[in-house]
Amino acid sequence: MGFTVDIDTGGTFTDGFITRGDQFRTVKTPTTPHDLTVCFMECIKESAKAFAVPLGDFLYDTDIIRFSNTIGTNSIIQRDGPKIGLIVTAGFEGLCPTHAGDGKRPVVEASMVAAVNEETSEAGVVHRVPERDQVLAAAQSLIDRGARCLVIALNHADVNSENERVVRESIKREYPRDYLGSVPVFLSSDIVQRPGYQERINTASLNAYIHGKLTRLLYKAGEDLRRQQYRGHLFIGHNNGAVARVAKTRAINTYNSGPAAGLLGAKEIGALYGARCVMSGDMGGTSFDIGFVVDGEPSYALRPDVEGFGCNLPMLAIRALGAGGGSIAEVVNGVLRVGPQSAGALPGPACFGLGGKRATVTDANLVLGWLDPDYFLGGSKKLDREKASAAIEQDVAKPLGISVEEAAWLIKETVEADVGRELSDLRKDMGPHPDPLLVVYGGAGPLHSCAIAHASGISTLVVTPFSAVFSAYSSSLMDVGHLYYRRLDLPLHSHADLSLVDKAVGELRQRAEADMRGEGFSAASITWELELIVRSAAGSEAKIAAPVDFHHSPEGLQAVREKATALLGPAGDLPLTLCTLGLFGKAPVAHYLPREVPAAEAPVHAARRGQRQVSLHRQGPAIALDVYDRDLLGNGHQVSGPVIVESRQTTMVIPQGWSLKVDRYDNALIERMH
Structure with a gap:
């Protein structure tokens, strides 16, 4: 069985999720903004090292590489x-x-x-x-x-x-x-x-x-792989939830593809717990991305806002907030503001020692003791507490006339309140639903998760063992696929002439089968999904999933009309209109699925690494908290806050009134205690 490699580039780190059979490894490398193919190949090299295999042998034995990137997104942001x-x-x-x-x-x-x-x-x-x-x-x-x-x-x-x-x-x-x-x-x-x-x-x-830059970089990435013995296609993540080879990728489909993939991962994790309502929270170095899944359907935007530009190409919906570990804190007119500007990978937070002088959220967490300066990324990167303190003193403490520790707490408190408020607003947008399960990920997400959940009224969180590279893990769930649209403007009354649907589906299937042949898949291996974008007389729109042959029976048409009415309201005397038909052809490829693990044999105290002085309040002395090694916590282990749980790639702070339990999927289930 060969390897599968999934890579996601963020503003600060490039993440890899690599599998072979039941085994998985995770890697993180610094993002190289000047050329994202550099960090892409570095991530490939670290992936080979993670399995202790020479690079050429590793790539020769790799079945598929999926790559979600921020090349196009960054070009639009940076103009x-x-x-x-x-x-x-x-x-x-x-x-x-x-x-x-x-x-x-x-x-x-x-x-x-x-x-x-x-x-x-x-x-x-x-x-x-x-x-x-x-x-x-x-x-x-x-x-x-x-x-x-x-x-x-x-x-x-x-x-x-x-x-x-x-x-x-x-x-x-x-x-x-x-x-x-x-x-x-x-x-x-x-x-x-x-x-x-x-x-x-x-x-x-x-x-x-964004087409030109993507073309150059993605073809370069593919060529770099071929030089190192990779025999397959390089597949590119799309914001519709599938991947396709470079030659069949439109640039705009890559916008926000990494965060969009994260929604699919949140959906998969939520399904393990039978959760009807799942919210996703991804806090990396640059942003905090939020979305939701209700009854198995991820949030979707029919007319998305792309960096301030209204567009009409449907895509998975993510709300991006300028609140990451690298978000810059500054005082403006006497008020602290955190983000949206980020220190990014270069120069990075002041504590990285790469030339950054601005105070960031990561600097605040280090000053408060929430991060271990000697164990960031498992000790592969040392953090400089003195530089973090100096930046916070200059940018926040002096302007506000407060201590460095109080300023650091204020930075942390501000970013958590901002994100909590946005999550609360998103819950309102979702309408009446059960209390959501919050799937938290990203390198910085678990550290702030309980405070953010408290601010938004959420009481149950899940943090996976691969949360720090969750979007890369989510990419591993994506099949090769193509989504084709056809404008119809067909009134959906009970006697509608559906021959137009039949013709459109037939023509789009032919296109899909031709594209899939170019990627090595036969027509027999393709599964089909139909997306109907229906418009009410008032102009509201909704996306409805329907069987590919719904138009072959009166019952199928009636079921579509009932779904549309439930989403858009009664049509009255005016018929609903099927304005656009979308045909999604997918070919399944290798996925990693979480598996149950046996109960832990060692007692929970065997995972205790020691204690660390941590500030838990805006004012008052730091106190000693127990620190646990996440890698040594197993199925059935439970700890109650206040406590810190650290892995090689992320840190979880469990405050008073919350508990963490490792379940049979090796996930950390964090709950508010009643």
Whole structure:
């Protein structure tokens, strides 16, 4: 049995989850922001070391590598993408993303927008075809101004893309691919076929903005692997919950793919406990990402906000908060603010000793004694308490006129209150549901988890043995898959003509089978899921899962209508509309599944490592707390707070009134004691 490798890059660390049969290993390496393929390959090398196998032999014996990355996400945040040219329908130039309210560079500069005269009706009838001379003049003007790629986004192309294809053909005929002057041309209708012209412009523009860097880095990562004897495809994590090879990955599908994968892991862990409602909390070095799963359905955004830009490409929904271990603390107008800016991997928190001078959450945890300076990442990284204290004194304690210890406590308290408030708001958005199970992960998540749970009224938490690399573990649950959309706008009344559904499903299946063949899977190995995006007369939308053959029986149609009514409310005399159909084709690949472990034989006190002086209150002296080694705590062991439980990659602080018990899945189940 070969290895499986799953890698997830974060803003501070790159995480690896590696399996062979029933065994798993976890690794963490520093993220290299200048070139994410460097930390990717370092993670591969550490993975081989974790199994004590030479790198070439390890990769030769690896069955699959899945990679979720932040390359595209970072480009949008940092606005370091190329200059792109945008061609739209004349009269709609004002819809283009040429302004950025956050003071950053716009994705598209105002001078890089050109318009052509063309018209397609809302029903998809072409009334005017764009003239070739005008198209070429627009393209040439954008190229002359430095466009590295062109985006064609015409009105109503989501209904009929004929005019967009005419524009592309005109440009490609003038600039063939074998000419040095050729530039990539992207059609918005290839990226998304959903209503909303401005959102489609945004989606297509963002896709083009991050395409070039992703292409270079991901193909480089694949080439690096081949040089080291890897024989398979490199599969890239998508924000729809599947992976695909580089050649079949659209750039926008990688946005937030790591945090999105975490939702699938939270769903899997929640299912072990029969939890109807699961919330996920991922606190790494840069952010705190939250989401939820209700009755087995992960949170989903039909019109997601991508770094301030409204888009209409559906994806798993994650709410990202600027609250991580590296979040910078500063006093603004006499008030402490923590985040959203982060020290990241470089220069990192002051205590890392890599040149960082700003006070961060990690520095505060070190000053409070919550972190062991000699055991961070299992002792592979030493932390400098003096540098942490100096940064907190300069940035927080002096401006507020308080002690360093009190300032550190205030930093910790602020970030926990901020995240707790966001979790409470998310619970309200979910509507009436049972008390959720909170699955906590990320390198910093378990350390703050009880305080955050208390602030949001949550009483039960789960921390897995691989919580520090949980998104990488979650990637191991992802199958190879492709999701295809087709705009239909079909009224769903009881006598609806569903031949359009039959035709669309058949055509999309053919596309999926062709793509899957390119990735080494036969048509017989593909499983099919149907996603229906239904709109009410009032304009509200909902996503509904349906059998692929639902349209073959009146009962199937009725079941879809009942689901839609439950989500959107009664339709009255106006029918619901099936506006978009999505077909998800997946081919199963190797997954790691948690297994039950035998009861621990050694007594719980055998896991005690000693004591550490820890500050448990904003004011008052530090007290000695017992410290337990998480690796020595087994099934059936239980400890009550206040106590610290440490592993090589994360720290759990269990306060007074909470208890931790290791269960049969080797998970730490943390509960509020009544």
